[in-house]
Amino acid sequence: MKSGLHRTLAVVGLVAAIGFTSACSTAVPSGNTDNATSAARTPVEDLSIAIVLSGPITDNDFNQVGYEAAEAAGEEVGAEVAYAENVSDANAERTLRNFASDGYDLIIAHSFSFGDATLRVAAEFPDAVFMAGTATSNAENVGTYDNPDYQGAYLAGMLAAGVASEGTVGWVSAIQTPNLLANLHAYEAGAEDINPEITVLHSFIGSFYDPPRAREAALAQIQSGAQVLSAQTVGTIDGAIDGGALAIGALTDQNFLGPDNVLTSVLWDLAPVFTDVATAVQDGSWTNENYSYGVAEGSITLADFHGLDSRVPADVMATVLEREAEIASGEFEVPYDVTTVD
Known part of the structure; x- marks a missing residue:
């Protein structure tokens, strides 16, 4: 061979x-x-x-x-x-x-x-x-x-809270596993970094692949006030588009799934x-x-905003970039929490 x-x-x-x-x-x-x-x-x-x-x-x-x-x-x-x-x-x-x-x-x-x-x-x-x-x-x-993508989830939470003028963001995923729980809790912590009063809605759809259910969960969160969703499972972005919300993709640059709705994505470069x-x-x-290669090694990053960075207040963007640099240097450590949730 x-x-x-x-x-x-x-x-x-x-x-x-x-x-x-x-x-x-x-x-x-x-x-x-x-x-x-x-x-x-x-x-x-x-x-x-x-x-x-x-x-x-x-x-x-x-x-x-x-x-x-x-x-x-x-x-x-x-x-x-x-x-x-x-x-x-x-x-x-x-x-x-x-x-x-x-x-x-x-x-x-x-x-x-x-x-x-x-x-x-x-x-x-x-x-x-x-x-x-x-x-x-x-x-x-x-x-x-x-995949220490919880480091990127923290940054995503910061962005979501900074964009959500009404104070509610969402997170839709599959099943409560350690990786996904760490991701959720980091997203919550990042959101609270920007807005201590933020409300973070979360949904585990009970399946690793059920786009219709993920879409429904996304729409339910939007109806409850969520303006930005972290899309951790297929179908969430469809719900964000239908509900007129923004979404943050996962693993690859998913802006092509919703050019007007996918603010950015948390990339995992192996x-x-x-x-x-x-x-x-x-x-x-x-x-x-x-x-375990994360932000410091350039393996966990934020994707291009494709012009949607105009939706992010300048001071929020500056804070996110500063926090990303602190994670990379080791000055700031993103909390790793796998506590189950209701």
Whole structure:
């Protein structure tokens, strides 16, 4: 398989996933990979990378983020890249094993539900390096990475509160998982940073993918006074458009879904971490740590406002940018809170 050149190979998964949020629901901030020592690695001259995705690479969300990051890493280090999309949890182990059997050096399990499958396959292929969104335990050839998008959610909350002249904003998501709860509480904290009297409405629709229900939840929040919504699940932006509210997208720049309504989006760029991991595998310096790249590493950022920054008061925008710089420098730490809510 190794050619020494960047070459993308596609493998279609057997069963389509039902939504990106199921793949990103259990991320933790850091430090979940300390229970196995990383063995010394042999440098890899002609690196090959494979990534296994739970949904399509064109979802404009979680799976596209992973695919594009793997492509960017391959370009940067000169590695062959292959991918499998629409892989269900039931087929994850078989897909990972196929890539390992084919001799791929770095195999990325891009779903936070693929952790156990990754550990089982990694035990059979100790010469390969595996990266999983999360894992219940560790192995010497398994590292993890997470999505600290709660840092961006704090900034989104600041923006939402600054724009909401009537003092109410909203947040619509799927199910109460640690990642999404951390996101919600950071959004609330950011909103209160701008307006201590702000009202933050929240809805968990009870499904990882139910656009009609998300739209209904968004409309209900708008009817209750929300002027800006954090769109954490598909359908929320549709509700914002129908209800005449603004929305803040997630993971990719989602302005194209509502050019007049999507104020900005909280982006997750995995290219820096995947490139650093690939480089470390190449030179033999890779270790089985948890890679948590956020604002400081340029992985969590705000998307372009596409001209809608005129909706944000100048003093609010200045405060948001100042807080973003403080997060990047470490001067300000966004609270990580996964407390369940009513």
